[in-house]
Every structure is written in structure tokens, then in C-alpha cells.
Amino acid sequence: MNCECDKGKDMTSEEVVEAGGLTMGHGTMPGLPSWALGSALALVVVLTVLSVGRGRRWFSGESSGLRFELTSIKPLKWLVSRRYFQFMMQVPLVIMLFVILYAGFEGTPVADKNISTVLVWSIWWTLLILDIVLLGRMWCLVCPWDALASWIRRLSFWRRREEEPLALNLKWPRWLKNVYPATFFFVGLTWLELGWGVTMSPHATAILGLCMVMLAVVPALIFERKSFCRYGCLIGRICGLYSMVAPVEVRSRDLDVCKSCRTKDCLNGNDKGYPCPTGQSLTTMRANTYCTVCTECVKSCPNDNVAINVRPWASDLYGLRKPRRDEAMLALVMLSLTSFHGLTMTPIWTQLINASRDTLGLSFLPTFSLGMVAILLVPGGLYLLFSSLSNRFTRTAKDSSLWRVASGYAYPLVAIALMYHLAHNAGHFLVEAGVVVPVISDPLGSGANIFGTAGFSPAPFLSQEGIWLMQLGLVLLGHWWALRATEWAHRALAKVRSVEVLPLRSRLVTAAFLLMVSAFNLWLLAQPMEMRTAM
Amino acid sequence: MLGLGLLLLSVIALPAPASAHHILGIPHYKYGTDYPQIPFVEVQATVEQYDMAFTYFPGTPKPGEAVRFKLYVRNRDDATAFKEPLTVSIYQKTWIGDDKLLVEDLPITVGVGPEGNDYKFFYTFDDAEAYEVRLNFPGSNGPEHIPFPVGIGETDDRPLIAGAILLLLGAVVSVAVIKRRQKKRAKQRPAARTRVADEAAIDGGEVEALGSATASEDLESRRAS
Structure with a gap:
């Protein structure tokens, strides 16, 4: 054992404390x-x-039916209808994912000095919930893991390819056609977060991010549509259930038009849009739970019958x-x-x-x-x-x-x-x-001061x-x-x-x-x- | 109904005092590399009215390198330094099961002179692992054990990252190969169907009776016979 008391005369940590290190309300x-x-x-x-x-009459438990169609705003409709819309939204998040992975592996191990832990656990994990309450499933629209999976599977950033060249399109196992896999992953993440302390380790955070890349990409190559998003993604499923409360929805503008539609392009896709990644048809979709707001149905509907609406909160629950x-x-x-x-x-x-x-x-x-x-x-x-x-x-x-x-x-x-x-x-x-x-x-906790802050x-x-x-x-x-x-x-x-x-x-x-x-x-x-x- | 409500209200709304207990804050870290000072890691914690700053040098110690620890404890109420003798125990962290005890109840004392408010000690760690220095502090409700994490050595992530990339590439290549075979087979099927039709025509049989799904199977059985 090499242990001794030091009588040296160098720096004092007292100065650090007095300078405000402990006056920030830590604790x-x-x-x-x-x-x-x-x-x-x-x-x-x-x-x-x-x-x-x-x-009881004040708790009538019925949706008011009040809606404002966001896609009635022409510039927004135009933007959402572009094939590159989702790509444009995903790119910043993909860049951020790579920054987080790099900082986690190469940056300081000190959690509050490393951008990976701060961005993931202090910012994203909180804003994700706020995003659901204000915007619904927008996270799935910009999800960087899904972006990587889709790009690889389709070998295309946004162009509609007739066939997805790297998709085996196998059926998702019948016994897993439920949200139990996502529930299992959610419990696992909570254990990692609170028990194992992944939030306090930039390195572990980066490994987790990398595991999520694998979890998103590998099933996307093997299974049809985006089965992992539909059944396995813990974030998607949490967002999905929470977004029943959300004030934003993708729905058919006129249900009768959908009922008379024979091609069901929202579900099956056409040359303008990919099939719904989670197997939803606007004829039957009544809740946000499985819609990833990918906007493919907006592009593919031949009747221009898809609307993105703002609605009262909790409408799906009623x-x-x-x-x-x-x-x-x-x-x-x-x-x-x-x-x-x-x-x-x-x-x-x-x-x-x-x-x-x-x-x-x-x-x-x-x-x-x-x-x-x-x-x-x-x-x-x-x-x-x-x-x-x-x-x-x-x-x-x-x-x-x-x-x-x-x-x-x-x-x-x-x-x-x-x-x-x-x-x-x-x-x-x-x-x-x-x-x-x-x-x-x-960002790496290496003593840099890029923006002077x-x-x-x-x-x-x-x-x-x-x-x-x-x-x-x-x-x-x-x-x-x-x-x-x-x-x-x-x-x-x-x-x-x-x-x-x-x-x-x-x-x-x-x-x-x-x-x-x-x-x-x-x-x-x-x-x-x-x-x-x-x- | 209102009576029931009021009864419930009186039972539940009697607020149990939510007074603060002494809290051990989750340690907070600081990594300094300001020249000319050597890099250090500072971990801060709060116990009751005491603020603690636990520092070690160098900030990224290697196995076999002597690590210098400093601890400063300040009473927030009267802004005085805590100077009573303390002890620390050093543990090696394990993933599952009990942490491995390396040193138990090592006495530490404050220094003299201008450094007289800091507790200081050295320790040399043999392996690149995660460790924990636990300070045994006399709290008002009994001894508190405050864990200060210490990381020794740097992990080499290259095998992990390379493994992940290889796995992804492997998946992509496997899927590409399987798709290619599937396409090849799909191309062969119409050709097989054509051959069956030809043979059937020669035999004078009914082509339609074969059905497209069983065409290749039928061809196989004919070849076998």
C-alpha cells in the first residue's frame, strides 16, 4: 500500500469552494x-x-372534435410534401448523434463537462417529454437512429426507390407482435439509468448510443417495414403511448374518401411515397400510438386526403x-x-x-x-x-x-x-x-473555449x-x-x-x-x- | 358525496411535514487542465451543513502512478473549515456483487501552514479500473459514508467501435448477398416456368393445370422421373 499524508504547500481546494464551486445549489x-x-x-x-x-357532466369524456389543419398552411404543406423533408429534419440530429458518440468515447469522463452526457440526459431526455406534450411524435420524425437505418436499408437519403435494396423484408415473429419487447427495453434502460448510473458516464452513454444504432439498423435490414420502430423501440413506444395525449395528429381529412379508396397508398405506398413504416392505414387509424409522423402518407395519398392537425390535448384517450x-x-x-x-x-x-x-x-x-x-x-x-x-x-x-x-x-x-x-x-x-x-x-471537457462561454x-x-x-x-x-x-x-x-x-x-x-x-x-x-x- | 370528499380531504390533505433530511448529494465533477496546473478531477458533495471538495491529481491517473488526494470540508453555516481527524476506505468497483475492499479506515488529517485546511493523502492503484474512495464522516444521525469515484487508466474503445462497425458491415453484406440470391432465384423461376410450359406442350398436357406456384416443383418431379 502506498499511502502517506502530504505536507506540501501547493494549491488549495478551499479557493475552489470559496470561488463558487459549491454555491451553485449542488446537492x-x-x-x-x-x-x-x-x-x-x-x-x-x-x-x-x-x-x-x-x-360528472363536466367529465363527459368525449373528444370535442375541434381541429385546426396545419397542412392547410400552404408553405407548410409544400414543405411536408417534399421527399427531402424528413431527411432535412434528420440530418442535424444525425450529426449530433455522431458528436455525442465521439465526445463520449474521446472526451472527459466527467459527466457534467462532457457534451454527450449533458446533451443526452440533461437536455434530450427532458425535452423529449416536453416535445410529446407540445408536438406529439415529432421525435420519431427526426430520430437519428431511424435515419441511419432507413438510409442504409434504402441506399438512398430521400429518393423513392421502387425496391429497398438492403431489406430482406422477413415477417416480424408473431409472438413478438406486441409492445412487450419495447417494455422490456424500457425497464432495462431505467435500470441502466438509475441503478448502473449510465447518466453519470459519458463513455457508457456513448456505448448505449452505439447499441441503439445496432438495434435500429440490424432489424431494419432483416424485417419488413420498420418492425423495430413498431414493436421494439422503447423510445418510440413510450412516445407512442404518451402521444395519445399530444395535441398534434396525422389523420385523414375525410374518412369517407379513405373508405372508398381501393389502393390504400398510405398503407401500401406508391411511386411517391414509401408504405407506412408501422403498417397503419388512415382508414382505420384512430390514435397516435403507432404513427411516426414520417409524412410518407402525405406524399403518397392520391386523393390529397392526409392532414396534420392541431387538436385538444388527450383527444385519443377520449x-x-x-x-x-x-x-x-x-x-x-x-x-x-x-x-x-x-x-x-x-x-x-x-x-x-x-x-x-x-x-x-x-x-x-x-x-x-x-x-x-x-x-x-x-x-x-x-x-x-x-x-x-x-x-x-x-x-x-x-x-x-x-x-x-x-x-x-x-x-x-x-x-x-x-x-x-x-x-x-x-x-x-x-x-x-x-x-x-x-x-x-x-464539448470534450478538454479545456477548450470555442464560443467563449x-x-x-x-x-x-x-x-x-x-x-x-x-x-x-x-x-x-x-x-x-x-x-x-x-x-x-x-x-x-x-x-x-x-x-x-x-x-x-x-x-x-x-x-x-x-x-x-x-x-x-x-x-x-x-x-x-x-x-x-x-x- | 361531499361528506365523503371532505373526509378524504381531511385524511389526505393533513400534510405530513416534508421537511428536508440531511442529503447526500450525488457527487459533481470538475476536470481542470488549465496550464500550468496539472490536470485534476474535483468531486463535490454536500452532507448536512458541510460542503466538500474532493480533488485528485493527476486528472487521468495511470496504473502504478501515485495519485494525490485532497479533501476540503467547509461548514456552510459559519464558513469555517472542518478539521477533525477522518478516515477513508478505498474500494475497487465491481459490476455485480460487493465492491472489493482495498484499504479500510485509513486515517487522514489536515495539513499545516497555508494548506492547513486540506486533508491530503496518496495512493497508488495497480490496475486500470474504477475505484471509490469512501469518506467516513460523522453525521448528526450517525456516520455517513460519502463515495468519491476515482477512475484509473483510460479505456481503449477501438475494439468496441471496430466490432460495432464490423457487425454492421457484416449485416449489410449478408443481407446484400441474400438479396442477390433471391433475385437470381426469382429470375430463374420464370425461365423454369417457360421450360415446364414447353415440356407440357410437347406432352400435349394442360399448361394451365400446373398453376404458376407449383410450376417449378412439377418440373423437378418430371426431371426426377
């Missing part, structure tokens, strides 16, 4: 104060009670016709993991893990993994319990399927998960995102009170949308079970679950959160 971000938590809980309770009581079990499962996993994400940043989680480690005699990672499994199972188990109660109160001789109840009521949870996710991430983003300014000037010390974008109010507003909005979507689910279930109105006790059960989830999320926001460079 923790305070949670909601008690008054805010109390008020928000009161509002959540009032909303919930109203939704099952006399105020018109859901065929709930799917795999999507419901993903919704539950998303709900659990978004809350889990917040929980792992509270001191309670640290204490829980430390206590478990002492009890079980395990190191951090196995203990964390066990904790994560528990967090995944507990909300799922509770949900099944509530669903089975609801099923007991509503079942008829004609239909008594528990899965029908469990699948139908899972979709409203997407609104709660999305808005909590945004509230949590926005809190971090508004405080920490400024770190990108010095990093842009010194390497020494910039970031300040929060918004005051703490402002952040709290925004977080409360977001959680309440999510709860409101969930209650409305639940009302739709009630009606759908009543229709299936041939009853006029579902019994009150069934409504109470589902409302109680939503209340419990929102209350837990508010409680999480009231906890002091550990800050991290990469969120």
Missing part, C-alpha cells in the same frame, strides 16, 4: 412546501369527488375503442417507472436501500434491482386489485373478463404518468439545463416558487385528463356489458386508484430531490 432541490402540497391534494380530491358525484393488453401493461410500467424515477432521487430511497443492504447483506446493484422489481410489482398488483374489485361490481353474465376492465382503465394512467414525468423533469431541467452553455464551448456559471431559468406552481399545474392537469378518460372508459365498459350506467361503487374504485396515484406523485414532488448533472 438538493427543495420539494413542494406543505401549503402547496396541501392545496394540491385538496384540489385533486375535489376533482375526483366531482368526477364520481354530481359533477375515443379509445379497442384497448390492448400489451399497451395497458406498458402504461402501467410507465406509471410505475416515472414515479420510481422520482423516488430514487429522494433521501427516503437512499435510506431504504441502505437499510435493505444492511439487512440482506447485498451490495448496491442487487439491492437496487430488487427494489426496482418491487416498485414495478406493487403498483401493478394494486392496480389489478382495484381492477378486480371494479370487475366484481360490473360483471354480467355476458362478460366478466378482468382483463377487459384492467386494459380499459389503464389508458387514463398515461395522462397522469406523462404529466408527472414532465413536472419532475421540468423541475430539474429549469435548474440544471444551463450547464449546456459552458459545455457547448468545451466555457466559464459560464448557469443560473436556474425559473424561481423555485415558479417551478413549484408549474409542477402543481401539470400534475392537476394530468389528473383532470385521467378523470375524463376514465369517464370514457366507464361508458365503453357499460356498452360492452350492456348496462345503462356502471354502479357507483365501481366508479368509486377507479377514482380511488387515480386519487392514490396522483396523491403519491404530489407527495414525491414534496420531497427534497437530489440533483444530478445528468437527469
Whole structure:
């Protein structure tokens, strides 16, 4: 062992600290104060009670049908109709992907000094959620991994080729035709992020980015259309389910025109556009879930019947016709993991893990993994319990399927998960995102100062009170949308079970679950959160 | 209904105090290469009212090279330096299972003179691995163990990147070869069909009866017979 005390007289780290190294608020971000938590809980309770009581009419759970067609703006329609439109949108992201890979492999290992970790975890991962809430599935339009996969598969950047020269077009295995692969990858990424700490390692971030390249390109070469995007891409599927809440959609302008269309060029493609990469036909598409906004249908429709619309938020949740079990499962996993994400940043989680480690005699990672499994199972188990109660109160001789109840009521949870996710991430983003300014000037952390901002010390974008109010507003909005979507689910279930109105006790059960989830999320926001460079 | 709501409200909205506990912040890093100073890594953490700066030199230490560690602990409330004797333990990180203990409870003390507020010590790591120096700090609710990560050596990513590129190229080439064969076969099929038709015509058989899907199979069976 080579260890000794040093009595040298060189630099002092005291100077670094005094100079502001520790005065940037590193450490923790305070949670909601008690008054805010109390008020928000009161509002959540009032909303919930109203939704099952006399105020039910305010939660009619029907889409307003209000739309504004973005493609009625001629320059926008012209741009979207160009074959190079998607290419033009993807190129900057592909360049950024290569910068991230290079910086991750070659730059400093220090997370908040390397552009790869800052861009991926502090900026992109947060803006992705904001993008869904404001723009819907725009990420899939610009996705750099899909860009690489498409370019290689088609051997063309944007030109429509009659045949894709590097596509075997094999059928995606039948047993994988669901979103379970994406759910598995999502759980895996969360484990890597929170357990293994990939967010704190530029090197691991770059490896992850490279793995995503492989995951996107190799299946694109082997399977028909873009099966990986449809079934396997964790980002695409999370965005897909979340984008049911989004205010942007691609739909047919006139459904009757689609019904009378014999060629279904949106689905099958023609000389102007490729077939829909996820196998969607505008005649039957009712939700954003599998649309990647690639705009191929805008190009290929011979009847000029495809519109990109702005619509009220959560519209897809109010018109859901065929709930799917795999999507419901993903919704539950998303709900659990978004809350889990917040929980792992509270001191309670640290204490829980430390206590478990002492009890079980395990190191951090196995203990964390066990904790994560528990967090995944507990909300799922509770949900099944509530669903089975609801099923007991509503079942008829004609239909008594528990899965029908469990699948139908899972979709409203997407609104709660999305808005909590945004509230949590926005809190971090508004405080920490400024770190990108010095990093842009010194992307590799090598002491460069390209734009003269390497020494910039970031300040929060918004005051703490402002952040709290925004977080409360977001959680309440999510709860409101969930209650409305639940009302739709009630009606759908009543229709299936041939009853006029579902019994009150069934409504109470589902409302109680939503209340419990929102209350837990508010409680999480009231906890002091550990800050991290990469969120 | 309203009564039920109020009851729920009174139960749930009684806010449990969400007061802050002492928090161990996830360490934050700083890598400095300003000339003429040698590169260093600084890791910062916060425990209760204490701010800590943990620094090591050089910033990218190699195996077998002595690494110099410095720690400065400041009480945020009164801006004084913490000077009580402390101990550190050094661990080698492992992917799965317990980290390997290298040094347990090594006593560290502050220096003298102008450097009198810094704790300093050396350690030489033998392997290029990820390590952790855990500071044992007396918190108000018992000892706190603050992990400071230390990376020794640089990883060589060339095999990984080359492997990924090779895999991609392999996939592209394999698909290209398979597609070429498929095309070749597809070209042969019409030719086979033509031959079957010719043979059928010679035999005076019904060409249509063969059906296009079974044409090549039929040709094979005829050849076999």
C-alpha cells in the first residue's frame, strides 16, 4: 500500500469552494412546501369527488372534435410534401448523434463537462417529454437512429426507390407482435439509468448510443417495414403511448374518401411515397400510438386526403375503442417507472436501500434491482386489485373478463404518468439545463473555449416558487385528463356489458386508484430531490 | 358525496411535514487542465451543513502512478473549515456483487501552514479500473459514508467501435448477398416456368393445370422421373 499524508504547500481546494464551486445549489432541490402540497391534494380530491358525484357532466369524456389543419398552411404543406423533408429534419440530429458518440468515447469522463452526457440526459431526455406534450411524435420524425437505418436499408437519403435494396423484408415473429419487447427495453434502460448510473458516464452513454444504432439498423435490414420502430423501440413506444395525449395528429381529412379508396397508398405506398413504416392505414387509424409522423402518407395519398392537425390535448384517450393488453401493461410500467424515477432521487430511497443492504447483506446493484422489481410489482398488483374489485361490481353474465376492465382503465394512467414525468423533469431541467452553455464551448471537457462561454456559471431559468406552481399545474392537469378518460372508459365498459350506467361503487374504485396515484406523485414532488448533472 | 370528499380531504390533505433530511448529494465533477496546473478531477458533495471538495491529481491517473488526494470540508453555516481527524476506505468497483475492499479506515488529517485546511493523502492503484474512495464522516444521525469515484487508466474503445462497425458491415453484406440470391432465384423461376410450359406442350398436357406456384416443383418431379 502506498499511502502517506502530504505536507506540501501547493494549491488549495478551499479557493475552489470559496470561488463558487459549491454555491451553485449542488446537492438538493427543495420539494413542494406543505401549503402547496396541501392545496394540491385538496384540489385533486375535489376533482375526483366531482368526477364520481354530481359533477360528472363536466367529465363527459368525449373528444370535442375541434381541429385546426396545419397542412392547410400552404408553405407548410409544400414543405411536408417534399421527399427531402424528413431527411432535412434528420440530418442535424444525425450529426449530433455522431458528436455525442465521439465526445463520449474521446472526451472527459466527467459527466457534467462532457457534451454527450449533458446533451443526452440533461437536455434530450427532458425535452423529449416536453416535445410529446407540445408536438406529439415529432421525435420519431427526426430520430437519428431511424435515419441511419432507413438510409442504409434504402441506399438512398430521400429518393423513392421502387425496391429497398438492403431489406430482406422477413415477417416480424408473431409472438413478438406486441409492445412487450419495447417494455422490456424500457425497464432495462431505467435500470441502466438509475441503478448502473449510465447518466453519470459519458463513455457508457456513448456505448448505449452505439447499441441503439445496432438495434435500429440490424432489424431494419432483416424485417419488413420498420418492425423495430413498431414493436421494439422503447423510445418510440413510450412516445407512442404518451402521444395519445399530444395535441398534434396525422389523420385523414375525410374518412369517407379513405373508405372508398381501393389502393390504400398510405398503407401500401406508391411511386411517391414509401408504405407506412408501422403498417397503419388512415382508414382505420384512430390514435397516435403507432404513427411516426414520417409524412410518407402525405406524399403518397392520391386523393390529397392526409392532414396534420392541431387538436385538444388527450383527444385519443377520449375515443379509445379497442384497448390492448400489451399497451395497458406498458402504461402501467410507465406509471410505475416515472414515479420510481422520482423516488430514487429522494433521501427516503437512499435510506431504504441502505437499510435493505444492511439487512440482506447485498451490495448496491442487487439491492437496487430488487427494489426496482418491487416498485414495478406493487403498483401493478394494486392496480389489478382495484381492477378486480371494479370487475366484481360490473360483471354480467355476458362478460366478466378482468382483463377487459384492467386494459380499459389503464389508458387514463398515461395522462397522469406523462404529466408527472414532465413536472419532475421540468423541475430539474429549469435548474440544471444551463450547464449546456459552458459545455457547448468545451464539448470534450478538454479545456477548450470555442464560443467563449466555457466559464459560464448557469443560473436556474425559473424561481423555485415558479417551478413549484408549474409542477402543481401539470400534475392537476394530468389528473383532470385521467378523470375524463376514465369517464370514457366507464361508458365503453357499460356498452360492452350492456348496462345503462356502471354502479357507483365501481366508479368509486377507479377514482380511488387515480386519487392514490396522483396523491403519491404530489407527495414525491414534496420531497427534497437530489440533483444530478445528468437527469 | 361531499361528506365523503371532505373526509378524504381531511385524511389526505393533513400534510405530513416534508421537511428536508440531511442529503447526500450525488457527487459533481470538475476536470481542470488549465496550464500550468496539472490536470485534476474535483468531486463535490454536500452532507448536512458541510460542503466538500474532493480533488485528485493527476486528472487521468495511470496504473502504478501515485495519485494525490485532497479533501476540503467547509461548514456552510459559519464558513469555517472542518478539521477533525477522518478516515477513508478505498474500494475497487465491481459490476455485480460487493465492491472489493482495498484499504479500510485509513486515517487522514489536515495539513499545516497555508494548506492547513486540506486533508491530503496518496495512493497508488495497480490496475486500470474504477475505484471509490469512501469518506467516513460523522453525521448528526450517525456516520455517513460519502463515495468519491476515482477512475484509473483510460479505456481503449477501438475494439468496441471496430466490432460495432464490423457487425454492421457484416449485416449489410449478408443481407446484400441474400438479396442477390433471391433475385437470381426469382429470375430463374420464370425461365423454369417457360421450360415446364414447353415440356407440357410437347406432352400435349394442360399448361394451365400446373398453376404458376407449383410450376417449378412439377418440373423437378418430371426431371426426377
